[in-house]
Structure formats: C-alpha cells, structure tokens
Amino acid sequence: MIDIHSHILPGVDDGAEDMEETVLMAQAAVEEGIHTLIATPHHANGKYDNPMEKVERSVREVNRVLEQQNIPLTILPGQEIRLYSDLPEDLHQQVARTLHSSRYILIEFPSREIPKQTDELFHELRVMGLVPVIAHPERNMEIAQDPMKLQRIIQQGALSQVTTHSLNGLFGKSIQKLSLDMCKQHLVHFVSSDAHNMSHRAFGLRQAYAFIGNTLGDQQVRYYQANAARLIANEDISVLQPDWRKRAWWRFW
Ligand SMILES: [Fe+2]
Structure with missing residues (x-):
C-alpha cells in the first residue's frame, strides 16, 4: 500500500520527535503492508516552516537509516501546505513543492473555515498545471457543516484526501459518518493516514480500507489504492462525479 500523507520525518513538526520514533513508525507502516510513504511535514501553517530543501535532506537521511536497518519502506518528499498568498511565488522558488514532484499538491485548510482566497489561489495553481489535494476536509468545520462547499471546490478541479483515523472513529461518530458519506458520494479521492x-x-490504513471494503465494497478500496499509485507516478486520477445533494435528498425523505 501507498500512503500519501504522513508526518514521519524526525523533529521537523508535530510528528515524529526523533529518529527513534521515525524508525518505529516505519516498522509499523511495513507491518500494515505499506511500502511507500510520502513525508508531508507542515509548511507555512504559522507554527512550522519546512522548505523543500530541508524536507529533501531529511528524507535522504531517513531513507539511509531505513536501508541500514533493512526496513523495506521508501520515503518520498512532500509537504502539507497551508494556503498562503505567496504560495505561487514560493512554488516558483521551489521553497514549496508538490508531492514527489508530481502535479499534485497537498493543501491544508485551517480547522475552522475555508480561506477566503481559496478560489483565487486554486485558480493560480491550476494555471501552473497543478492539482490541489485538500487534506482531511472532513475535519474542517465549515465543510463539515456544509459539504456542498467541498463539492463546489472539487467540481472546479480540486481533489480531496480523507484521513484513516476519521474513518476508524478516532475523532468521534459524527466525523466517522461524515467521512464515509463523503467517500460514498465521491467527494474523496485518496485515503491516507x-x-x-x-x-x-x-497509520490505520489497513483498518480504514477494511472498513470501506465492508461498507462500500472492495471496488471502492481498489479505486483509492489505484489513485495513490497514480499520484506518485504523476498520472491522471480518475474522478467520479460528486453528488452530495443526492445524499441530502435521501436523508430528507
Ligand atoms: Fe497532516
């Protein structure tokens, strides 16, 4: 399995504290059946700045340690980027970069709202040939209250990634149900830890895929797994028409 969103690099953000924890996480990933992991430390979120050069240095170091310890896991470089007005410029300067140098860029919204400049910045990203992937939209308060807002952003060309722990129930029943409904109505393109x-x-990736398989069927699991592989190969992601309104209609009746 491939996991496109993780905080496994040591001491760069609120993820792994040191190399010891990085190695323990890597072992846990392998035990679940994960062979490739994109390291996505926070960047420009007001607390942590992790320019790409620093990320790449850390990824090289971690891969070297994993190889020494015979842990069969490959770490690829990425960032989880909070939307900010200088992002297009920082992309030109390569301070900010996409996931594994693909066309896909992992974007984090603040937890309460959808930033006002989202439409404008996403448009600029698209002009640059990039595809925004919204990290864990189910944990954004404004989207949770009205998922049609996420659907509208997706219809303009963005993709979204739901978090395994949301599906596995760590953040409560309502986020779990919302996440599953989002998967069902095609508002989700990736499942990641x-x-x-x-x-x-x-990680909880195996558990989340088992949950999706039991509720929505194995085909849905294969869809998410194929999308993760396509992302790291920088290939097109197949997008199904999102349909949140249909769900609302059925609920109403
Ligand atoms: Fe994250």
Missing part, C-alpha cells in the same frame, strides 16, 4: 506518532495517531 496523516500519521503523527506511535501512540494514538499511527
């Missing part, structure tokens, strides 16, 4: 540590937020 956003793993931060070994204590309460490890």
Whole structure:
C-alpha cells in the first residue's frame, strides 16, 4: 500500500520527535503492508516552516537509516501546505513543492473555515498545471457543516484526501459518518493516514480500507489504492462525479 500523507520525518513538526520514533513508525507502516510513504511535514501553517530543501535532506537521511536497518519502506518528499498568498511565488522558488514532484499538491485548510482566497489561489495553481489535494476536509468545520462547499471546490478541479483515523472513529461518530458519506458520494479521492506518532495517531490504513471494503465494497478500496499509485507516478486520477445533494435528498425523505 501507498500512503500519501504522513508526518514521519524526525523533529521537523508535530510528528515524529526523533529518529527513534521515525524508525518505529516505519516498522509499523511495513507491518500494515505499506511500502511507500510520502513525508508531508507542515509548511507555512504559522507554527512550522519546512522548505523543500530541508524536507529533501531529511528524507535522504531517513531513507539511509531505513536501508541500514533493512526496513523495506521508501520515503518520498512532500509537504502539507497551508494556503498562503505567496504560495505561487514560493512554488516558483521551489521553497514549496508538490508531492514527489508530481502535479499534485497537498493543501491544508485551517480547522475552522475555508480561506477566503481559496478560489483565487486554486485558480493560480491550476494555471501552473497543478492539482490541489485538500487534506482531511472532513475535519474542517465549515465543510463539515456544509459539504456542498467541498463539492463546489472539487467540481472546479480540486481533489480531496480523507484521513484513516476519521474513518476508524478516532475523532468521534459524527466525523466517522461524515467521512464515509463523503467517500460514498465521491467527494474523496485518496485515503491516507496523516500519521503523527506511535501512540494514538499511527497509520490505520489497513483498518480504514477494511472498513470501506465492508461498507462500500472492495471496488471502492481498489479505486483509492489505484489513485495513490497514480499520484506518485504523476498520472491522471480518475474522478467520479460528486453528488452530495443526492445524499441530502435521501436523508430528507
Ligand atoms: Fe497532516
């Protein structure tokens, strides 16, 4: 399996504290059946800045340690980027970059709202040939209250990634149900761990895929797994028509 969103790099953000924890996380990933992981430390979120050069240095170091310890896991470089007005310029300067140098860029919204400049900045990204992937929209308060807002952004060409722990129930029943409904109505294109540590937020990818398989069917699992592979190969992602209104209609009746 491939995991496109994780905080496994040591000491760069609120993820793994040191190399020891990085190695423990890597072992846990392999035990679940993960062979490739994109490291996506926070960038420009007001607390952490992780320019790409620093990320790439850390990824090289971690891959070297994993190889020394015979842990069969490949780490690829990425960032989880908070939307900010200088992002297009920083992309030109290569301070900010996409996931594994693909066309896909992982964007984090603040937890309460959808930033006002989202439409404008996403438009600029598209002009640059990039595809924004919205990290864990189910944990954004404005989207959770009105998922049609996410649907509208997706219809303009963005993709979205739901977090395994949301599907697995770590953040409560309502986020779990919302996440599953989003998957069902095609508002989700990737399932990923956003793993931060070994204590309460490890991977849970196998469990999340099992949950999706049991509720929505194995075809849906294969769709997410294929999309993760396509992302790291920088290939087109197949997008199904999102249909949140249909769900609302059925609920109403
Ligand atoms: Fe994250």
